[in-house]
Amino acid sequence: MLNETETARAILAVCGVGLAVSAGRDLRQSHEFGAGGALAWAVVGAYPHRCPPAVRALFVGDRYRAVLAVQCAAGLAAPAVAALSAPGSAVVACVLLTTLLLGLHRSDYGTDGADQMAALAMLTAAVTLTVGGTVGRLFLAFLTGQLILSYLIAGVAKLVSPTWRDGSCLAQILSTDSYGSPGIAAFLRARPWVGALMAWGVMVLEVTFWLALVVPGPPRWGLLAAGAALHLGIAFTMGLTTFVFAFIGAYPALVFTAAALTG
Numbered sequence: 001m002l003n004e005t006e007t008a009r010a011i012l013a014v015c016g017v018g019l020a021v022s023a024g025r026d027l028r029q030s031h032e033f034g035a036g037g038a039l040a041w042a043v044v045g046a047y048p049h050r051c052p053p054a055v056r057a058l059f060v061g062d063r064y065r066a067v068l069a070v071q072c073a074a075g076l077a078a079p080a081v082a083a084l085s086a087p088g089s090a091v092v093a094c095v096l097l098t099t100l101l102l103g104l105h106r107s108d109y110g111t112d113g114a115d116q117m118a119a120l121a122m123l124t125a126a127v128t129l130t131v132g133g134t135v136g137r138l139f140l141a142f143l144t145g146q147l148i149l150s151y152l153i154a155g156v157a158k159l160v161s162p163t164w165r166d167g168s169c170l171a172q173i174l175s176t177d178s179y180g181s182p183g184i185a186a187f188l189r190a191r192p193w194v195g196a197l198m199a200w201g202v203m204v205l206e207v208t209f210w211l212a213l214v215v216p217g218p219p220r221w222g223l224l225a226a227g228a229a230l231h232l233g234i235a236f237t238m239g240l241t242t243f244v245f246a247f248i249g250a251y252p253a254l255v256f257t258a259a260a261l262t263g
Helices: 006-029 053-059 061-084 086-106 113-130 132-161 168-173 181-191 192-213 217-238 241-248 253-263
Strands: none
Touching: 006 061, 006 086, 006 113, 006 132, 006 241, 006 253, 053 086, 061 086, 061 217, 086 113, 086 253, 113 132, 113 241, 132 253, 168 181, 168 192, 181 192, 192 217, 192 253, 217 241, 217 253
16 A cells, blocks of 8 residues: 555646646647736736735736746656655645646636646645645545545536436537537437436446445445546546546545555
């Protein structure tokens, strides 16, 4: 079993890549953060930001592009650093946490559950790598709880939806402009039983994922593999790649906490 430091380094390695992907995406659209862009500071900074002027200065134009560049570079380096150096891992985790929080504080426009999970995962990694011990284990347990709640709440919300229960929701989602995959949507419309089977598979997985905390090894790994397959499938069909890294990156915390609970 990995100890708390090794677990935090595993979280850093996976989530770091996701943060690099996110920062790289924003850098490719960096004109949106400049003057006249939809995400220019003159637009997103119109409401009060309770932070020092020196921090607000990082939210403008080229300075914010530099923040994104640092996040991208640190995220790309995270897997190698996590594999080689515990002290270096702590530094990279703190850098990534700082850049991520700066971005979230600058504007929450366009953010989603992946950003929130990534922030909690990076906070857990940074605290565990810098403080460690009981505090680190408590943060790993907290991240595990957040992961399980995220799946459980999502699953319950789907269960009360008629369109999820009959499976028609998947074809509808995949027909949208934002998350569209027209070929798959047409396939599901022609075969509604496939959509129903897939929808119920997602719902059952999400509401039973908490069992990974208490079941023995093989079933636990089966649940984790199913969760990973779900996120990879969503990334392929809907383009939500950051969820892969944010949620799968939190799995080491669950494995560590489950081992501590079950021995």
